[in-house]
Amino acid sequence: MEKQQTPFGFHKLIFILLILLSVSMSALGRDILSDIIELKIESHIASGGNFDSVTVELPNLTGKTLAKVIEYCKKHEESSEKTGELSEKWDGEFIGGVEVGMLMDLFLAGYELKIKGLNDLAASRIGGMMLGKTPEEIRVIFDIKEDPLCKKSKSPKEGERFARDNPWAFQ
């Protein structure tokens, strides 16, 4: 994640965004970029920020992820305009249809772009995927390598002891 402070100005902002989003730029349309910028500026103003400067924080996202984020935001904007309520069914299908890596990316994007709905949706889906999984399977989801140094340290031993003493938690 990178941080840039810049005088409020669209061209300069876009320029910085272009630098930050050096990944998969070709996959992104200009409208998606401006959506993101608008989103950032709106939230900046909504939270009482002034017009002299805008802090732009952007996660290191792929174009594919950004496209998904925009899809989510657009849908929610539309449905809140039309019916005033968001479709849980749409949310479920949206988040249910992505694979683990993308899910994790969407979660982080929601977190870093402060899109609470997306963040919660992805977190709850990740939580749901973790239910009933063995520690080994969870390590795969999170791409956690077992640290060989851990074997010498206190915690995993405690963890192992806990597992031995509390088999019910692992059933």
Added chain:
Amino acid sequence: MASGNLPEDVVTEILLMLPVKSLLRCKSICKSWYTLITKPSFTTAQLNCSAALQRNYCILLKRFLQESNKSVMSFLSDEISSDDHFLPTEITIPHSNEFLQMLGPCNGIVCLTDHRDIFLCNPSIRDFKVLPAPSFNYPQGLFSRTMGVGFGFDSHSRDYKVIRIAELHEDDEDWGYKFHSVNVEIYNLTTNSWREIDAIVPCVWFFPCSELLFNGHFHWWADDEDHGGESMLSFHISTEVFQQIRLPDVCAFPDGNERAFLVFNEAIALLLFNPSEQTCFDVWLMTEYGIADSWAKQFTIGPLIQVERPVFFCKHELLMEKANGQLVSYSLKTQRLKELQLYGAQKSLRAVAYSESLVWIK
């Protein structure tokens, strides 16, 4: 994107979505997760999160199983009567006998007592602690008998308290023993010790569901000598002040009725009933907490055949106990009874609204 080194607050957010059992399992994932989950701040965040979202909300049922001679606790969904084939996990309560009161819960901890032994338990992490027996030097010739036990969390001192109301008796040649006075003793979890407090309290009595934690106060069914009737004795967990709240005038013990205090519509309900072949249950509600004049009769349930006592109000249903110890659910909407496939020894069924927690009893 590599997820192996996610920032801590990001991992926290995901972990807060999980039930406690999964969190315990996640302790063995890696060192940083172990550290995170065992932090006191995470325990607090989990509590707040569950409370705010009303997540992991369930019914904690306690019952005594005659055939295996043990008390067990189970978590039940609050949609209990819509689930036909539900077989809950049974958590065995160590050193328990048939008549255990289940008090609380506070932050996932319940107090269990047969009025002799008292222990605290967090069933979501299966943590148990037996409390030391109170050891006071009562005046020569006096011995104590537990009449009521209470339990609560003092949010000011952030401490768990157990209250014991004991009657002191002296030996009596003619009657065996004679009433002397009432003693109030308080246990603090942080000091793991008992102390006495100066308080003048009436005699408290006991029915299976007559001890209740509500609104930061613990309640017992008690005498009301001033008015010659009955009252609810309340104890403020933080300030340790007792108060008496008169019961409706229809209560005139011994009138053949049992009393039960339950929570209904976020107020204290008093149920009056006389367990028999066909039992009617009069439901009174203290519509304004602490105001005796606000007791108002709401409705009568029954007569119900072979249903002997109420256990717990859950949404629009009242869980009840049949004469054979079976749990049944009475719908306040349709007035229909539904039998649930859960049994316990007679008078041994208790239930509380429960939210899981990671709080260890230290």
